Amino acid sequence: MFTTKSGEKIFVIDAHVHLWDGSAENQRNIHGKQFIDCFYDYHKLSPKEYIWPFEKYQKYTDADFEKDVFGEGYADMAIFNPQYLGDFYYHGFSNVERNEKFRQKHPDRIIANGWWDPRNGEPGLDQLEKDVEKYKWPGVKLYTAEWKGESKGWKLSDPWAYRYLEKSRELGIKNIHVHKGPTITPLNKDAFDVGDIDDAASSFPDLNFIVEHVGLPRLSDFTFIAAQEKNVFAGLSVAIALIHSRPRYFTEIISELLFWLGPDRILFGSDYALWVPKWIIDKFMALELPEDVAAEIGQQLTLETKRKILGENAARLYNIDIAQRSQQLGLVAATKSKTAGERMAVA
């Protein structure tokens, strides 16, 4: 819960977090090492007092998560969007068993999404059924740039991906988070293309497609697609980390998103432990659009908009009643939460 200077309470859902293991023991090969090294370079976009030693960054504990996300990080809830990377790490970079254990420790605060890979074919579909029965995943995180043997990636428009999307729908998985950000694939058709989102979002209008990292480095391509497809959402992680070193540029990015998608389709995510949520949220709450940027898009980054981005939009996608959940977590008195509930009903 973030409290503004004037006492306004904001329910925070960090819609993109990880518990990962990038340690040397878990690395299968040089790519595993290079992957976590590269993540660590991204981590250095943090203010310097928030930069971790590399050893901790490779593998941190449940207690670190609880302190950084729930404690200092204002998050009332958080959503795991796992990244398997089985070709690089023995037990996965993220591990769904570990995520599930952690979720059971914090059942009211953690949403644990799963994943699938259409290259697993028919057996993978059976596995997905079993996984959903066991873990009750409400969403999945897809990583189209993941390597698998000879393959260096796949597309949402592939026939097998359609089979998996159909299966997801059948199993009640509603939220499809897709990593469309900095890629690790040499496939030239993938390297600049977010077009498969367009295709899948039109074919599956009842599913939500949350594009993580707003399609960077193809932000403008993403906004064109998202402007047309109402079931496409922007996941802010990575982009929002620039709020510290390049605040002016971040205001331009958020204004692009507000202009094309509006305030109801943008989701906050820290991508913890790439960055801890605390400083990002502090800076985001203090942020105002410069006059020229606001004038250009004809809107401001109001408190209402921030409230939507930080929690209400994710709550809507995951059927969370903020009023009820706030009481459950002992966060607010009944009167305050009622206001939040009414707001949710309108949204």
Next chain:
Amino acid sequence: MTRDDRTDEVWAALGRVTDPEIDESVTSLEFVTRVEVGAANQVSIDFRLPTYWCAPNFAFLMASDMRDAVEELPWVGKVSIELLDHFSAALINRSVALKQDFRDAFPGETDGDLTQIRRTFLGKSFQRRQELLIRHLLQIRVEASWLIRATLRDLKQLSLDQEGVSLRDLYLFAWRRIHSSTNQDQLAFTTVDRGPLNLDGLKEYLRLITGVRRTAEFNGLVCSSLLIARKGNFPLPENIV
């Protein structure tokens, strides 16, 4: 010409090679880490990208553009380009040395050569430069109704300050790469598909191409931040903008 002069000429040639996605030169982005002119005017160049995972198609484009730009210098002997610390460095370096096509560098993993990608990013570069020039012109009170009808000749004859001249030069360079003819009576400001702009839609059109420019700039920022981190200059300078 001394060896220093020749080294300078190589740097200048590399300065004309751009990262297609960011539309900035590989030298101003500080990708090039070493230039050496050796015996028999052999030139060797090292470059490094912000991450081990940077897209290999762009790495390949930049490496082959660098090779071609330097080979154009009349005195140059053999040119060798080496990409460092990249997951596909070995493949790219070998393929660029052999002057192979991208498809040959990654057999079976691509569905075409890089012509289409090049074309796409030329288009983005055109839009980006056009937006900057149009905004500049509107700011110095050039009429929008003039803009949409101006020919290439009109644009060239327009009297501009130093900033305007530089924006116009950059734009004209991109214009020539998009429009194949050099007929001076053609429209100076068109869409990337060479269609005319219209007055009513101009504002909306500008918003659209603003996004293209911002994306490129944003990517440039991410790249430069990562490159600083990768070089070990740590932590990053605070609040640069």
